[in-house]
Amino acid sequence: MPWRFEILKSLLEFDSLGFQTVRDRRNFLQCVRTLYDVHTSGSGAVINLRVPTEPAREISVGCFPIGIDYDYVSNLAESREVHAEAARLQASLNGRTIILGVDRLDYTKGLPNKLEAFADALRRYPELRRRVTLVQHVVPSRLDIPDYHRLRQEIEQLISNINGEYTQAGWVPIHYMFHSLDQASLIAYYQMADIALITPLKDGMNLVAKEYCASQTTNDGVLILSEFAGAAAQLQSAALLVNPYNIQDVADSIYRAFEMSQKERKERMQRLRRIVKYHDVFHWADSFLASFTRRNVSHFPMVGDYIPREGQT
Numbered sequence: 001m002p003w004r005f006e007i008l009k010s011l012l013e014f015d016s017l018g019f020q021t022v023r024d025r026r027n028f029l030q031c032v033r034t035l036y037d038v039h040t041s042g043s044g045a046v047i048n049l050r051v052p053t054e055p056a057r058e059i060s061v062g063c064f065p066i067g068i069d070y071d072y073v074s075n076l077a078e079s080r081e082v083h084a085e086a087a088r089l090q091a092s093l094n095g096r097t098i099i100l101g102v103d104r105l106d107y108t109k110g111l112p113n114k115l116e117a118f119a120d121a122l123r124r125y126p127e128l129r130r131r132v133t134l135v136q137h138v139v140p141s142r143l144d145i146p147d148y149h150r151l152r153q154e155i156e157q158l159i160s161n162i163n164g165e166y167t168q169a170g171w172v173p174i175h176y177m178f179h180s181l182d183q184a185s186l187i188a189y190y191q192m193a194d195i196a197l198i199t200p201l202k203d204g205m206n207l208v209a210k211e212y213c214a215s216q217t218t219n220d221g222v223l224i225l226s227e228f229a230g231a232a233a234q235l236q237s238a239a240l241l242v243n244p245y246n247i248q249d250v251a252d253s254i255y256r257a258f259e260m261s262q263k264e265r266k267e268r269m270q271r272l273r274r275i276v277k278y279h280d281v282f283h284w285a286d287s288f289l290a291s292f293t294r295r296n297v298s299h300f301p302m303v304g305d306y307i308p309r310e311g312q313t
Contacts, residue, residue, distance in 0.1 A: 008032055012051055016291045018064040020204045020230040025063050060291040065234055066205050067280040073214040074277075077187050085188035093133055094170070097258055100193035101136040102186070102208050103200075105178075107151055110201040110226070110244040111138065115158040115174075117199070117250035122166050122173060124248075125255045130171045132258060134197070135189065138178050152178070190215035195222045195257045198229065199244040205230035209239070213276045219269040222257040224250070234279060238271035 001007070008031060011017060019025040029047065032038050039050040040061075049059040076082055090098070099118070103109040118134050138155065142148040159176050166173045181189070190196070196212040206229040213223060213235075225232055225239040232241055240253045 004031070005035065008035060012036070012038075012049075012059060014059065016060040016062070016288070018062050018288050018291070020063075020065050021233045022063050023233070024204075024230075025061060029061060062288070062291045064284055064288045064291075065230060065279065066207070066284045067276065067282075068207050068210045068214060069282075070210075070214050070277045070280040073187060073211055074217060076184065077191050077215040077217050079184075082184055082188045082191060085185060086192040089188060090192045093135075093175075096130075096171075097132045097194045098192060099132055099134045099195045099197050099254065099257075100189055100212070101134065101197050102139070102189070103137070103198075104139045105141040105143075105148055105152060105155075107147070108200055108202050110199050111136075111151075111155050112158060113201070113244045113247065114197060114199045114250070115155065115162060117244075117247045118174070118197075118254065119158075119162045119165075120247050121251035121254040122162075124251060128255065128258060129166060129173075130168060132254075133172070134174045135193070136174060136176050137181065137186075137189070138176070139180050140178060187211070187215050191217070193221060195224060195254070197224050197250075197254070199224070199226040199242060199250060200229050201226070201244055203229040203231075207231075209235060210276045213269065213272040216269050216273065219266045219273065220262075221269055222260055222265055223269075223272060224253050224257055234275055235272055238268040238275075 011028075012032070017028070019028060025047075029040060029049070032049065033040070036051075040047050041050065042048045047061050049061050051057045051059060101111075101114060103111055103114075105111075115136075122128055136159070138152075143152070156176070156178075159174050163172055163174055190212045193212070196209065198206060198209045198212070200206060203226070206225075209223060209225055209229065209231045212221065223235065223239040225235060225241055226244045227236075227241045228244065232239070240257060242250045242253045244250060
């Protein structure tokens with residue numbers, strides 16, 4: 001990157017820098033060690049970076065994975081309005097196993113890879129036909145840019161090809177929507193989906209994965225998540241992690257999620273919901289601010305720690 005010095009120099013003007021994952025922070029520290037004469041100290045979630053200026057400065061460089069407002073999403077998922085909408089959606093899809101995708105139109109989201117994996121699952125596991133439906137929401141984005149317009153065309157052509165090959169009387173494999181949803185409608189989709197298929201090629205975090213877990217109030221869903229999403233670092237213990245470039249791997253995980261026992265589904269989703277609940281957006285803000293107020297304390301909030309908000313235990 002020709003302007004690497006300018007970018008790093010500008011970042012080093014801040015008092016505190018936060019990254020979504022330990023890997024991202026490690027990459028940043030390696031860059032500044034390579035290109036600048038800096039020294040690091042400390043361990044844990046926050047490392048102090050000593051910059052040789054006049055006078056010398058210390059910068060806090062931390063790992064602070066952002067969360068969602070878990071209570072808001074979970075409470076909305078329990079509302080009468082959302083329950084009614086989720087029931088209506090399930091009825092319209094004839095009680096089939098629903099695989100849900102919600103992605104912004106962007107090349108980083110890996111939508112063509114996801115569609116190819118779903119087609120591969122239908123091809124190699126014919127027992128999935130007529131029994132599963134992929135509901136894919138694509139949120140419009142940057143349609144005035146030619147590359148994004150071409151991406152939309154590629155996605156829609158793939159969907160057309162898959163539906164053309166596998167559609168049978170009374171069953172269409174992919175239900176495709178290209179529009180935004182209001183929050184209540186989106187959470188209704190989360191709630192009724194048996195499987196969430198979230199497979200970006202690269203993502204800083206991906207809050208859709210966390211919103212899906214918060215909406216699964218009956219603990220019945222399965223999360224298939226790209227290992228290249230930032231959320232994978234927190235959710236890897238209970239999600240089915242996949243490499244989105246490996247089409248057969250994703251297809252096999254779709255089948256595994258479809259065949260998963262009710263007991264395993266509940267155990268996995270309960271763990272996911274605990275993680276998302278504890279590491280919510282308030283915990284993110286608290287831990288980020290702690291890097292300012294606790295500079296001289298040897299232990300800072302780690303990814304696995306939980307700092308209760310005022311009034312919580």
